[in-house]
Amino acid sequence: MKTGGQLIVEALEANGTDRIFCVPGESYLAVLDALHDSAIRTFVCRQEGGAAMMADCQGRLTGQPGICFVTRGPGATNASAGVHIAMQDSVPMILFIGQVASHAKEREAFQEVDYVRFFGDIAKWVVEIDDASRIPEFVTRAFAVATSGRPGPVVISLPEDMLTSEVEAPQALPHTPVETYPGRAELDALEMLLNGAKRPFVILGGTRWNEDAVARMRAISEAWSLPVGCSFRRQMLFDHLHANYAGDVGIGINPKLAARIKAADVVLLIGGRMGEMPSSDYTLLKSPYPDQALVHVHADAGELGRVYRPTLAINASPSAFVEAFAKRKPTAEPSWADETAKTHAAYLDWSTPPETGPGAVQMGPIMNYLETALPDDAILTNGAGNYATWVHRFHRSRRFATQAAPTSGSMGYGTPAAVAAKALFPERTVVAFAGDGCFLMNGQEFATAVQYDLPIIVIVVNNGIYGTIRMHQEREYPGRVVATDLKNPDFASLARAYGGHGETVEKTADFAPAFERARVSGKPAIIEIKLDPEAITPTRTMTQIRDKA
Numbered sequence: 001m002k003t004g005g006q007l008i009v010e011a012l013e014a015n016g017t018d019r020i021f022c023v024p025g026e027s028y029l030a031v032l033d034a035l036h037d038s039a040i041r042t043f044v045c046r047q048e049g050g051a052a053m054m055a056d057c058q059g060r061l062t063g064q065p066g067i068c069f070v071t072r073g074p075g076a077t078n079a080s081a082g083v084h085i086a087m088q089d090s091v092p093m094i095l096f097i098g099q100v101a102s103h104a105k106e107r108e109a110f111q112e113v114d115y116v117r118f119f120g121d122i123a124k125w126v127v128e129i130d131d132a133s134r135i136p137e138f139v140t141r142a143f144a145v146a147t148s149g150r151p152g153p154v155v156i157s158l159p160e161d162m163l164t165s166e167v168e169a170p171q172a173l174p175h176t177p178v179e180t181y182p183g184r185a186e187l188d189a190l191e192m193l194l195n196g197a198k199r200p201f202v203i204l205g206g207t208r209w210n211e212d213a214v215a216r217m218r219a220i221s222e223a224w225s226l227p228v229g230c231s232f233r234r235q236m237l238f239d240h241l242h243a244n245y246a247g248d249v250g251i252g253i254n255p256k257l258a259a260r261i262k263a264a265d266v267v268l269l270i271g272g273r274m275g276e277m278p279s280s281d282y283t284l285l286k287s288p289y290p291d292q293a294l295v296h297v298h299a300d301a302g303e304l305g306r307v308y309r310p311t312l313a314i315n316a317s318p319s320a321f322v323e324a325f326a327k328r329k330p331t332a333e334p335s336w337a338d339e340t341a342k343t344h345a346a347y348l349d350w351s352t353p354p355e356t357g358p359g360a361v362q363m364g365p366i367m368n369y370l371e372t373a374l375p376d377d378a379i380l381t382n383g384a385g386n387y388a389t390w391v392h393r394f395h396r397s398r399r400f401a402t403q404a405a406p407t408s409g410s411m412g413y414g415t416p417a418a419v420a421a422k423a424l425f426p427e428r429t430v431v432a433f434a435g436d437g438c439f440l441m442n443g444q445e446f447a448t449a450v451q452y453d454l455p456i457i458v459i460v461v462n463n464g465i466y467g468t469i470r471m472h473q474e475r476e477y478p479g480r481v482v483a484t485d486l487k488n489p490d491f492a493s494l495a496r497a498y499g500g501h502g503e504t505v506e507k508t509a510d511f512a513p514a515f516e517r518a519r520v521s522g523k524p525a526i527i528e529i530k531l532d533p534e535a536i537t538p539t540r541t542m543t544q545i546r547d548k549a
């Protein structure tokens with residue numbers, strides 16, 4: 001006989017879980033107690049949104065579900081911020097929620113929420129377990145659902161009395177991974193299309209990639225001289241210094257790259273969904289009928305034909321697809337090789353930061369410095385805000401599992417993600433980028449970094465405004481500023497108050513030594529960059545945007 005709490009922990013162990021992220025609650029004490037006897041490492045966090053984002057980051061970088069435990073009601077609603085990210089970003093994750101006891105249900109008991117309804121639209125699957133003997137079945141299924149097809153978050157509600165009940169249950173078994181392979185007919189059809197193409201283009205996106213798959217994709221690109229772009233915030237899928245790298249198919253796309261994609265005759269979209277952001281609001285590829293012959297490779301059949309009618313639909317995971325297609329070679333020297341080289345030259349030009357800009361701190365030289373100071377395997381995280389443009393446009397990503405940034409555009413992601421990344425890869429440099437607004441959405445997780453001795457470096461780009469929204473405001477309603485001014489704490493003092501290392505950068509030359517001091521401090525660090533609010537984009541000032549409106 002075992003308690004529900006013990007069965008949950010055993011089922012997690014059977015599925016290879018080595019850590020969980022949580023904020024404790026009285027609703028799931030039986031699970032916490034079972035964790036006491038387990039080798040699973042428990043990371044206690046400061047807010048459930050941060051805990052869920054850590055779990056998301058774990059899933060994003062490893063492909064295995066990140067696990068998060070929260071309490072009912074406010075714990076669950078806080079965690080929903082991370083669940084939404086995992087859903088939009090196709091990341092495997094399992095959120096466990098302590099639920100009110102069975103006798104209290106449907107009375108709007110203390111902190112009672114119906115999770116099936118609450119998470120219905122933002123989770124891949126939501127279930128409440130009423131009978132503890134079925135825990136092995138549901139937990140194993142949760143791993144299968146979270147990782148198969150298009151990965152996503154699963155939410156499991158755990159009534160308190162179910163967790164304390166003692167039952168007999170079958171021994172939990174690990175889930176069986178589900179793979180989707182391309183058929184020979186699809187591979188033949190693609191080979192024919194590419195052999196007949198004049199201006200093909202490849203876009204990589206989504207999840208279910210790994211280091212081997214990225215290496216195979218590189219080999220395919222070389223064999224066929226294919227230009228390759230990475231979808232919004234999926235830049236770790238192709239080496240940016242490779243001669244075939246074409247650029248970031250994201251927000252504020254290089255106009256030359258957009259023109260190149262529009263002029264393509266065949267677009268091979270692997271793993272991505274080509275949503276509103278990467279498609280420049282569905283204009284790069286027209287929905288529902290693209291101008292180009294679209295070959296869409298996706299692990300979920302439901303995504304094929306959902307937004308675009310593909311010429312050729314291939315229901316396969318990116319990793320299975322590249323493994324199969326790597327064996328196919330062109331019949332003749334590709335005619336587009338010269339153009340692929342030109343596209344890369346245009347990328348290099350576009351990703352060279354400006355040396356100057358308004359104010360005493362220039363982000364361009366700071367990005368140049370980071371490009372030389374950061375090892376290739378450094379992990380960069382961020383949330384949402386104009387500051388992220390500097391990272392996405394000017395950081396030349398080299399390797400897989402080096403990026404954690406929400407395609408869902410959620411603020412507050414960078415700091416908790418950095419904590420999870422550093423816990424996963426303690427030997428690697430982990431840098432979180434945040435705006436002043438973004439940081440204060442989940443900056444409390446800096447305390448988690450201090451608690452677990454995880455020396456992340458958080459770069460807070462402080463312009464004293466919710467800059468992205470101010471920019472939109474000035475463009476749409478010039479001169480009518482509402483709700484976008486911020487009065488901020490001294491971020492360096494804040495870092496020290498938490499027990500970390502703090503630096504303030506007021507001019508460009510301050511940055512390199514501040515970064516070095518942060519690195520050798522061995523402590524979690526915050527480097528505040530005081531950026532002129534005029535420097536709202538790499539190329540246009542706030543005044544120029546207002547004046548043009």
Ligand SMILES: Cc1ncc(C[n+]2csc(CCOP(=O)(O)OP(=O)(O)O)c2C)c(N)n1
Nearest residue numbers: 384385386387411435436437438466467468
């Ligand atoms: C959770 C969340 N809330 C609100 C928004 C809307 N939003 C997008 S960017 C932004 C401002 C970001 O400000 P900051 O982090 O200071 O960066 P900046 O744009 O100034 O560089 C806001 C409020 C969002 N994307 N996510």
